[in-house]
Amino acid sequence: MIIETYSPVQTRVLGRRLGGVLRGLDVICLYGNLGSGKTTLTQGLARGAGFRGRVVSPTFNLMRVYKAGKRRIFHIDLYRVSVDETGDIGLEDALSDPEGICIIEWPEAGDGFYPSDRLELRLSHAEGGQARRIVLSGHGPRSRDILRRIKD
Numbered sequence: 509m510i511i512e513t514y515s516p517v518q519t520r521v522l523g524r525r526l527g528g529v530l531r532g533l534d535v536i537c538l539y540g541n542l543g544s545g546k547t548t549l550t551q552g553l554a555r556g557a558g559f560r561g562r563v564v565s566p567t568f569n570l571m572r573v574y575k576a577g578k579r580r581i582f583h584i585d586l587y588r589v590s591v592d593e594t595g596d597i598g599l600e601d602a603l604s605d606p607e608g609i610c611i612i613e614w615p616e617a618g619d620g621f622y623p624s625d626r627l628e629l630r631l632s633h634a635e636g637g638q639a640r641r642i643v644l645s646g647h648g649p650r651s652r653d654i655l656r657r658i659k660d
């Protein structure tokens with residue numbers, strides 16, 4: 509599934525739609541260069557999943573937790589984290605939290621940890637200043653279900 513957005517607001521709206529269908533143990537990996545819109549999309553995802561507060565880049569904290577009712581939304585940023593360090597930041601605990609939704613920017617360093625049934629979103633700059641191309645894919649029944657739900 510490929511979606512183009514033409515403003516940060518549109519990217520947040522997409523995130524909100526997707527966030528609204530997420531539940532515990534769901535994992536969203538956000539790939540894409542600096543400025544491609546991963547954090548902006550996460551703002552929408554967190555809002556859609558029920559979080560009302562401010563979402564900023566966790567680059568220096570590596571992980572932030574947003575509470576939404578019984579849900580915990582783990583916003584993780586593995587930019588410049590090496591594979592050896594991923595064990596230290598509590599990635600496994602986040603991924604195995606039954607009420608946890610994990611959203612991971614720069615997910616490459618955590619590759620061995622993610623469930624195979626996860627959503628992968630690839631963001632990139634498209635033609636035109638504010639245009640972004642977002643490719644959504646996933647393998648497995650849960651990912652397919654999520655993608656089907658946000659189609660209509």
Ligand SMILES: Nc1ncnc2c1ncn2[C@@H]1O[C@H](COP(=O)(O)OP(=O)(O)O)[C@@H](O)[C@H]1O
Nearest residue numbers: 513514515516519542543544545546547548638
């Ligand atoms: N269509 C768009 N979607 C998302 N962000 C956009 C878009 N157009 C412009 N922007 C801007 O691009 C920047 C994206 O930054 P950010 O979401 O922090 O990216 P990343 O987390 O991938 O580094 C923000 O300043 C945002 O306002």
Ligand SMILES: [Mg+2]
Nearest residue numbers: 546547565613
């Ligand atoms: Mg970011």
